[in-house]
């Protein structure tokens with residue numbers, strides 16, 4: 001089975017180059033002002049040019065207004081919108097219709113019951129991104145480097161398309177793949193040398209770890 005890999009929170013040409021060289025299927029740009037990974041829409045539009053024909057450029061937003069989404073879509077021209085806030089199913093449908101772009105809805109998970117929250121959004125969102133709940137005191141809904149119990153995802157219907165996210169890194173990706181067998185994975189702080197600072201060497205190391213884990217499983 002193909003595995004989608006999203007490297008999220010990109011801000012520099014060097015990091016984007018490393019993500020594409022490793023074989024990222026998706027590259028993510030953060031439009032949340034409090035994040036150390038924030039990039040402005042015009043700069044994301046410049047950066048994402050390098051990904052055309054190689055990886056899908058994902059605009060990550062948090063309860064964004066129509067005006068801000070208009071600006072992001074107009075300046076960055078994303079291939080996909082990731083909604084990482086408390087967007088209702090109605091808002092997910094509205095955003096999808098307004099821009100005609102695929103939408104990935106992020107949901108935080110800490111217990112099997114959290115997966116019930118996908119029900120009203122199945123058939124509206126094109127994909128889910130399951131992330132850990134932010135630690136107490138964090139101002140960020142994502143990018144916290146915190147993992148959840150991946151075994152929870154084993155209870156999902158096979159038809160649910162999603163990315164497994166939260167606290168992934170080169171050391172734990174093998175376990176994550178084995179326990180959840182996800183159709184996609186997403187990583188941000190696990191390939192950073194400091195908050196918001198992507199490290200091309202860590203990105204390369206992550207892709208190597210993914211390949212090794214997949215080779216092990218195929219053997």
Ligand SMILES: O=C(O)c1ccccc1NCC(=O)[C@H](O)[C@H](O)COP(=O)(O)O
Nearest residue numbers: 008032035142143144145166167188189
């Ligand atoms: O990464 C951020 O700073 C961020 C801020 C606000 C909303 C979402 C954010 N990240 C979304 C992502 O898709 C991250 O890749 C995901 O949360 C995983 O992050 P990490 O645990 O650091 O790998």
